[in-house]
Each structure stands twice: as structure tokens, then as C-alpha cells.
Amino acid sequence: MATANDDIFDEFLTDRGHETETATWEQDYNKKRCPDCGGLHETSAVECSVCGWAP
Template sequence: MASAPSSDDMFDEFLSQRGHEVDEPGWEENYNKKQCPDCGGLHETSATECSVCGWTPV
């Protein structure tokens, strides 16, 4: 029996078809450093959490 997609999958598909980004946010890169997508704080490449605002990738 085939399983139906979850409501989250259907919602993500709906948004992506209309040009919205549905991927989980991750670190951005700037000058060979990690940049927080939330506040723009720059961190070393080994960072796992933003020391400015506390953001962590999901």
C-alpha cells in the first residue's frame, strides 16, 4: 500500500512550486567564515551555534 505524503510535504511542495525556498536554513559563507542567516554574525568554520543571537541550524 502506498503512503500519502505528509501535510508538511504537501505544504513544502505548494510553496516551492510558487518560488518560495523550503529548505532548512543553514550557515551562509562570507570571507571564509560562517555567517549566521538570522543576524549576520561571522564565526569560525568550526562554529555550531551563533554566539551573537544563539541561532543553530536545525
């Protein structure tokens, strides 16, 4: 749950060019794509088998 402190911190980071959105899988046709390394996975994947990233 977000708090006022989280909002202030997110605003601080955003003002300085940083992303504050929660990372999630990207979609590439009928596959999931890792937002960190770009590795493609089946839609049932829960962790990137290339770099180990997990949402």
C-alpha cells in the same frame, strides 16, 4: 524523513511566498555567517554567539 504530508505543507507555504528550505550556515569568505542575524563566526562554530541560532 519527509512524508507526503510534509511535501503538501511545503507546497502550501511555497505557494504563499514562504521559504521551506532547511536553514544552514552561509559562507562569507573564510567565515560562517548566521542566516538569522548575519553574525560572522569561525568555521568551527556550531551556534551563533550573537543570536543563539543553530542549524
